[in-house]
Amino acid sequence: MTEELLWRRREDEPRQGLSPGRIVSAAIELADAEGLEGLSMRKVADRLGFTTMSLYRHVPGRDQLVDLMRDEVMTEHPADHDxxxxxxxxxxxxxxxxxxxxxxxxxxxxxxxxxxxxxxxxxxxxxxxxxxxxxxxxxxxxxxxxxxxxxxxxxxxxxxxxxxxxxxxxxxxxxxxWWGARDSLYERLDRYPTISHLWTSGGWNHPxxxxxxxxxxxxxxxxxxxxxRDESRDEICEECGTPLKPATSGRPRVYCSRACQQRAYRKRTKTT
Structure with a gap:
């Protein structure tokens, strides 16, 4: 059911009364104000003026509600003009x-x-x-x-x-x-040389x-x-001309496969 709710057509929801869209909007407002820890189906129902049980007719539970909330706040897509x-x-x-x-x-x-x-x-x-x-x-x-x-x-x-x-x-x-009221802590920090040096050098003045x-x-x-990757992109196999994948470690690759390496070896031995 969660997938169907996530991929539902918003325009098909009723304009009056309770709906998944209204529930999600109220839940987002609540989470913005109190964090995710303050989110509950009861609090959302209270905000909307409905009973908690009435919400479950539209959204199965809190976990599914959170998934809906996440997708809703991502309605604004990044601009693709770069x-x-x-x-x-x-x-x-x-x-x-x-x-x-x-x-x-x-x-x-x-x-x-x-x-x-x-x-x-x-x-x-x-x-x-x-x-x-x-x-x-x-x-x-x-x-x-x-x-x-x-x-x-x-x-x-x-x-x-x-x-x-x-x-x-x-x-x-x-x-x-809170940090501005920690004078007693700051008085103890002069025994630490690196912190003292960075402090006197202005390291915390403009973080x-x-x-x-x-x-x-x-x-x-x-x-x-x-x-x-770009530097090695044009490297090709000396035997067949196939572009080489970058070596994960060790020496750079010369051949694209063991078979090409063996063919090149046989060619060399024939000419010697």
Whole structure:
């Protein structure tokens, strides 16, 4: 039933009364305000003015509701007008787009599990991310691995937002206020030379943007791999002329297969 709900036609829902769309919208508002831990079918029902049991006629349970919420907030698709700027600019653009969505809905990063069904919007996002690397020297499995790595990085950064907002809701004190009141701790840190050096050098005065810094370093690594693939892309088998796949380790490859290597060896032995 979850798959049918995720891939349903929104325009077929009734305009009046209770519907999956109305339930999902109310649940998103609740999660935005209280985090995923504050989400329950009862609270959503109260927000809508219906009984909890009435919600179950439209959505089977909380887990299915979370899947619907995730797909709904991904309705806004990344703009595909960076095609002329190369893979790196396009992938960075879609990563920032995902980051902005998580800025509005940090609870997205709290959705855990490897068996959550995607809806059409989530699939469209994933397909676009994969397309940013299509045509590069990466192998198909490497394209999939890179996109997964970028996605996990975005979620890891978003979890910091989740944790800080959770603490602020619990304590009523912001991160800046809490750390600003830790004078007794700072007085103890002068015994640590590296921390003291970085402190006096102004290392904490203007901190790096953790998302932008991390994204740039991650993409640097992908760039290095693509450059490495590009350098070996034109290498061909000395025996049959087939393009060679890059060697995973050791010396560069000369032949595309064991058979070509043996044919070349036999040719050499005949001429000697």
């Amino acid at each position: 095609g002329e700027r190369g893979w790196r600019a396009r992938l960075a653009s879609v990563a920032r787009h995902a980051w902005r969505i998580r800025g509005r809905h940090p609870w997205l990063a709290e959705i855990r599990g490897t068996r959550r069904l995607p809806g059409p919007n989530a699939v469209a996002h994933y397909d676009y991310m994969l397309s940013t690397l299509t045509g590069t020297a990466l192998t198909p499995s490497e394209v999939i691995a890179v996109v997964g790595l970028v996605g996990r990085f975005v979620d890891a950064e978003a979890l910091l937002l989740v944790e800080s907002r959770r603490e602020e809701r619990r304590s009523g004190v912001s991160e800046e206020e 790096e943007d953790s998302f932008e810094f991390g994204l740039a370093r991650l993409l640097d690594g992908v760039q290095a791999l693509i450059d490495e």
